Amino acid sequence: MATGLATPLTPHGGRRPTEGAPVVFELGGVNVSYGTHRAVRDVSMDIHEREITALIGPSGCGKSTVLRCLNRMNDLVPGASVSGKVAYRGADLYGADVDSIEVRRRIGMVFQKPNPFPKSIYDNVAYGLRFGPDRLSRSDLDDRVEAALTSAALWDEVKDKLNSSGHALSGGQQQRLCIARAVAVRPDVVLMDEPCSALDPIATAKIEDLMQKLADEFTLVIVTHNMQQAARVSDRTAFFTADTDSEGVRHGRLVEYDATEKIFNRPADQRTEDYISGRFG
Amino acid sequence: MSTTDTTDTTAKTTETGHRSLLVKQGNAGARAVKNRFATGVLTAAMAIAVVPLLLIIWEVTRRGIGAIHWDFFTTDEPSYRQEGGYRAGFVGTAYVMGGAILMSVPLGLATAIYVVEYGRETRAGRRLSDLIRFFTDVMTGIPSIFVGLFVYGFLVSSTGGLGQGFNAFAGSVAIAIIMLPIVARSSEEMLKLVPDEWRNASYALGASKSRTVLTTVLPAAAPGLATGSMLAVARGAGETAPLIMTILGSQYLVSSYFEGAQGAVPLQIYRGARQQFEAGIERAWGGALSLFLLVLILVVLARWLGSKANKLK
CATH class of the missing domain: 1.10.3720.10 (MetI-like)
Structure with a gap:
């Protein structure tokens, strides 16, 4: 069994789970299959409101797959299917009468590689607003774009060049533009799939600061390869690992899910301890 | 042309005793000849292919411009x-x-x-x-x-x-x-x-x-x-x-x-x-x-x- 670490290997950011925070997602026995391959098995966890939940683990452990279940991006992959319970604010996310478009308007996503549209900065942020439920006037649209860019800590850098291409920005700015684009539609949850893995340390630090601010307003779920990042930014951490079943099929499993501070200092499972202490993965 | 021992391009070894880059080994000489030959043939083929095209442009322009x-x-x-x-x-x-x-x-x-x-x-x-x-x-x-x-x-x-x-x-x-x-x-x-x-x-x-x-x-x-x-x-x-x-x-x-x-x-x-x-x-x-x-x-x-x-x- 895990013995605990003499000294914490990663500085903890100081965030702790809020007592009694409402549950946003409730996952119970979730399996995700691609064709006949059950890629992720038996994941059960609750994700809480206005917390930052980090999903960590080695490559192929299914953490991104689980993240993509939460806004039904897996629907877009031919052959992908989800079983088990995925409840969002008490309602079945995969219910027959739930529209995946409605799901994604509430649950936004930021991808690993910054992917602004080949449009102007303004049009990138306004994209989701232009077909939203609210009919926005020109000036309302301007206000929403400014608000979104401000909350993504990008407004001051781009306010004089809103009409230039989103691709003209640096990598870190592009990623903040993608965050602005996601928060512009005022979602409830923002999912981030390794949002810093394509960025340098300075840009990464900015995004991490931004996550802290965004957590006042949104529920964040981030997937990261970077354990230090998980320790720095999150309230709770879920550790996934790649397992091999009796038939030799590799699949992802949730090993341990707890307060970040506990996962990184007093992990309950030996595999978690091995991973966070750098013994594998 | 002054040739001293150190600047002699035909020297087989460098001052540090390594084999000179200028020494051609094995089929290197033949390869260079083949390369020149192939380049020549391909260039000629390209030129021949372009000739009819240029002739068409020339002829169409020469005879049509008046109209x-x-x-x-x-x-x-x-x-x-x-x-x-x-x-x-x-x-x-x-x-x-x-x-x-x-x-x-x-x-x-x-x-x-x-x-x-x-x-x-x-x-x-x-x-x-x-x-x-x-x-x-x-x-x-x-x-x-x-x-x-x-x-x-x-x-x-x-x-x-x-x-x-x-x-x-x-x-x-x-x-x-x-x-x-x-x-x-x-x-x-x-x-x-x-x-x-x-x-x-x-x-x-x-x-x-x-x-x-x-x-x-x-x-x-x-x-x-x-x-x-x-x-x-x-x-x-x-x-x-x-x-x-x-x-x-x-x-x-x-x-x-x-x-x-x-x-x-x-x-x-x-x-x-x-x-x-x-x-x-x-x-x-x-x-x-x-x-x-x-x-x-x-x-x-x-x-x-x-x-x-x-x-x-």
Whole structure:
């Protein structure tokens, strides 16, 4: 069994789970299959409101797959299917009468590689607003774009060049533009799939600061390869690992899910301890 | 030339005792000779291939330039021998091509959108897409006279067909059939170049599939799509055989699109070149030159748009 670490290997950011925070997602026995391959098995966890939940683990452990279940991006992959319970604010996310478009308007996503549209900065942020439920006037649209860019800590850098291409920005700015684009539609949850893995340390630090601010307003779920990042930014951490079943099929499993501070200092499972202490993965 | 021991390029070893880079080993000498020989042969082959092309440009320009003046585009071919122009042909070609573009570009684009954006979702869709791709490839290779024959038999002829007689619409249909596979295949390639990450970004914002295609995929691919369509127009504008069987040709302006034999530049060239007097033959060269310039402009424009498309990312 895990013995605990003499000294914490990663500085903890100081965030702790809020007592009694409402549950946003409730996952119970979730399996995700691609064709006949059950890629992720038996994941059960609750994700809480206005917390930052980090999903960590080695490559192929299914953490991104689980993240993509939460806004039904897996629907877009031919052959992908989800079983088990995925409840969002008490309602079945995969219910027959739930529209995946409605799901994604509430649950936004930021991808690993910054992917602004080949449009102007303004049009990138306004994209989701232009077909939203609210009919926005020109000036309302301007206000929403400014608000979104401000909350993504990008407004001051781009306010004089809103009409230039989103691709003209640096990598870190592009990623903040993608965050602005996601928060512009005022979602409830923002999912981030390794949002810093394509960025340098300075840009990464900015995004991490931004996550802290965004957590006042949104529920964040981030997937990261970077354990230090998980320790720095999150309230709770879920550790996934790649397992091999009796038939030799590799699949992802949730090993341990707890307060970040506990996962990184007093992990309950030996595999978690091995991973966070750098013994594998 | 001063040669001391240290600067002697034939020295087998360097000062540090390593083998000199200048020492040729094994087949290095033969390889260099072979390389020069192959380069020479390929350059000569390229030069030979370009000669006919240059000769065509030279000849068309030399013999056609005399016919090109304002009247050439604004007057019909006269019944007498001197002067006059190919107005009927230019207008006819514009009619035929206008109709053909309206038919083939939307249809070809829709085909490409289906194959790339919708056909990949289901197994049946993938099968249908493969079938569509196979038939567009076959259609690209069909001799244009077959297309002319088909439209003649279907629309123009009164024995077995709809019996509408020769008209510009029938010509448009024939040219559209020739352009369609070109538009469809080139558009398909262009849509495939649009990275999935942009589609995913759009879906993640709650956009529907149709909105994603209309507001993300098509604008991103627009320059490339325009390029493909222009190349198809360039190809269609010079087609002659199918027009003989669908619009027949006319040396006088015909304003109707759906009724009556219509003129076209390639058909006027075909008839003009066989006339027995100098002015008629010169007009044919003039027609050829103007058609050549039209195609050249379209191709250059397409290339330019294409290079802009590549710079997109």
